[in-house]
Amino acid sequence: MSVSHIAPAGTAAPPPAAGTAPRAIVEVRNVTKTYAGGVEALSGISLEFPEGRLTTLLGPSGCGKTTLLKIIAGLIPASGGQVLVDGREVKGPGQERSFVFQDFALMPWASVLRNVAFGLELRGVARSEREAVAERHIARVGLKGFEHKYPHELSGGMRQRVGLARALAVDSKVVMMDEPFSAVDEQTRRKFQEELLELVAKEGKTFLFVTHSIEEAVYVSDRIVLLSRRPSRVSAIIEPKIVRGDDPEKIRRDSAYLDAVEDIWQQLKRYLD
Amino acid sequence: MQTTDVAPTVAALPSVREASRLRDILIHPLVLRIVSFAAVLGLWEYAGRIPLSAAFPTFLETLVGLRDIAADGSLGKAFLITLKPLLIGLSVSVVLGVGLGVLMGLHRPSEWLIAPIFIIAQAAPLAALIPVLTFAYGIGLTAKVLTVCIMAMPVIVLNTLGAVRNTPQSLLEMARSFLASRSQSIRHVILPSASPMIFSGLRLGSAAAFIGVILAELLITPTGIGDIISYNQSVADYPKMYAAILSIIVFAVLFIELLERIEVSLFRPEKRP
Numbered sequence: 001m002s003v004s005h006i007a008p009a010g011t012a013a014p015p016p017a018a019g020t021a022p023r024a025i026v027e028v029r030n031v032t033k034t035y036a037g038g039v040e041a042l043s044g045i046s047l048e049f050p051e052g053r054l055t056t057l058l059g060p061s062g063c064g065k066t067t068l069l070k071i072i073a074g075l076i077p078a079s080g081g082q083v084l085v086d087g088r089e090v091k092g093p094g095q096e097r098s099f100v101f102q103d104f105a106l107m108p109w110a111s112v113l114r115n116v117a118f119g120l121e122l123r124g125v126a127r128s129e130r131e132a133v134a135e136r137h138i139a140r141v142g143l144k145g146f147e148h149k150y151p152h153e154l155s156g157g158m159r160q161r162v163g164l165a166r167a168l169a170v171d172s173k174v175v176m177m178d179e180p181f182s183a184v185d186e187q188t189r190r191k192f193q194e195e196l197l198e199l200v201a202k203e204g205k206t207f208l209f210v211t212h213s214i215e216e217a218v219y220v221s222d223r224i225v226l227l228s229r230r231p232s233r234v235s236a237i238i239e240p241k242i243v244r245g246d247d248p249e250k251i252r253r254d255s256a257y258l259d260a261v262e263d264i265w266q267q268l269k270r271y272l273d
Numbered sequence: 274m275q276t277t278d279v280a281p282t283v284a285a286l287p288s289v290r291e292a293s294r295l296r297d298i299l300i301h302p303l304v305l306r307i308v309s310f311a312a313v314l315g316l317w318e319y320a321g322r323i324p325l326s327a328a329f330p331t332f333l334e335t336l337v338g339l340r341d342i343a344a345d346g347s348l349g350k351a352f353l354i355t356l357k358p359l360l361i362g363l364s365v366s367v368v369l370g371v372g373l374g375v376l377m378g379l380h381r382p383s384e385w386l387i388a389p390i391f392i393i394a395q396a397a398p399l400a401a402l403i404p405v406l407t408f409a410y411g412i413g414l415t416a417k418v419l420t421v422c423i424m425a426m427p428v429i430v431l432n433t434l435g436a437v438r439n440t441p442q443s444l445l446e447m448a449r450s451f452l453a454s455r456s457q458s459i460r461h462v463i464l465p466s467a468s469p470m471i472f473s474g475l476r477l478g479s480a481a482a483f484i485g486v487i488l489a490e491l492l493i494t495p496t497g498i499g500d501i502i503s504y505n506q507s508v509a510d511y512p513k514m515y516a517a518i519l520s521i522i523v524f525a526v527l528f529i530e531l532l533e534r535i536e537v538s539l540f541r542p543e544k545r546p
Contacts, residue, residue, distance in 0.1 A: 093449055098450070105444055107444065109541060122452055
């Protein structure tokens with residue numbers, strides 16, 4: 001486990017690991033966010049997100065992790081600084097990014113099939129084509145046979161699978177997930193975490209993940225960005241060196257996993273009242 | 274770990290099962306509705322037999338009156354006359370009301386400009402304005418159509434405004450993140466999401482339109498159903514008078530029920546059985 005602590009005033013990007021580091025597909029440069037009324041949510045955040053990895057934003061509640069994710073998504077504008085995705089500055093949402101919402105954000109009047117195909121529908125992809133793509137992704141997240149169900153007929157966990165399938169269906173390079181498992185029950189969440197690992201390994205996409213759960217962060221992440229309390233800064237970047245074998249259950253007993261959880265807890269503790 | 278299977282003993286007892294089956298029948302929606310109707314009509318019949326007033330016929334007398342005015346064709350003719358201002362006024366109210374409501378919901382300045390009129394109109398006792406309408410537009414169709422409009426439009430406009438405003442923020446964000454244009458957001462997210470509340474406004478507006486048309490027929494010039502009511506009142510043929518009132522109530526209820534069917538079949542696929 002390597003931990004690089006950034007000085008509180010730090011605006012510099014974290015030093016990349018020597019040699020083998022993949023290129024940064026998302027770069028956050030000195031981003032600030034001040035809400036109307038003067039609440040400062042983010043104070044000079046600089047970060048890089050390596051391609052093909054899962055990076056988690058973790059911090060005390062209300063620290064602005066979701067705000068940062070939505071700025072990267074182009075859903076809310078930054079007050080200062082810039083975000084580059086694939087070298088291009090973010091001005092709004094883009095084809096190369098897709099989003100998985102905390103509350104699923106499914107259209108209750110649309111079937112699973114239409115919800116999953118919605119991104120493609122908005123892009124003007126012909127019906128038969130987009131439905132074929134959607135069917136593939138529905139099967140992939142384990143919902144085969146539920147294509148013509150409506151969201152209210154599904155459990156919370158299944159609804160989030162629909163949200164995930166929708167994000168995957170547009171085949172973006174970067175998938176952003178805002179506390180995607182926080183509204184599902186504990187058992188389902190564990191299952192999700194295991195499947196997410198598999199997905200990251202197979203897809204070769206870059207995942208940006210927001211959570212407030214330390215265990216979840218350590219379990220799923222290649223890299224964890226610890227944010228401080230508001231106004232938020234990067235307080236540390238942690239790369240748990242967990243060997244992810246074939247048995248996902250083993251991870252939770254791995255000493256590197258447990259050490260990382262403990263280390264992050266020690267660091268976050270000081271932000272609690 | 275110890276596991277004990279608890280047998281479902283209750284289900285095994287036949288008397289309990291029979292009792293619960295009886296209860297299932299008793300609380301069946303259709304049974305309860307029939308009970309509700311029977312209670313009201315029974316009370317009517319009873320009140321008419323006391324008698325409550327010489328001017329209050331029993332339910333059965335009213336049915337005879339209804340048969341008479343239906344048989345001589347006067348009821349059918351009256352309906353055709355009453356439906357004209359009703360349908361014209363209601364159509365104008367629906368088109369203009371939903372249009373203005375959507376406009377205001379999407380565009381704040383027009384809300385500030387237009388909404389106060391309807392908020393005041395909804396609170397004001399509009400029936401008091403009917404003499405003014407008569408003064409300005411005479412006693413013809415125009416005044417009656419306008420009466421229907423001023424009764425029906427406020428609730429349609431304000432419900433539509435509220436419906437559009439109440440679009441879940443996360444659905445709007447979802448549409449934006451999947452690159453929806455403004456018009457795509459309106460067509461694919463805002464309107465479908467608003468449709469239940471718009472339709473509830475239409476149902477309330479239709480009910481108000483029925484009140485409006487009968488008011489107009491009683492207060493401006495007696496025509497149609499209003500004529501049957503006021504004529505039979507003047508000749509003290511109360512069963513026919515109540516038959517006319519009953520028929521318009523039944524018609525209004527059926528009309529509103531029909532609206533609900535249309536809504537479900539056109540806009541709410543997830544509610545179809």
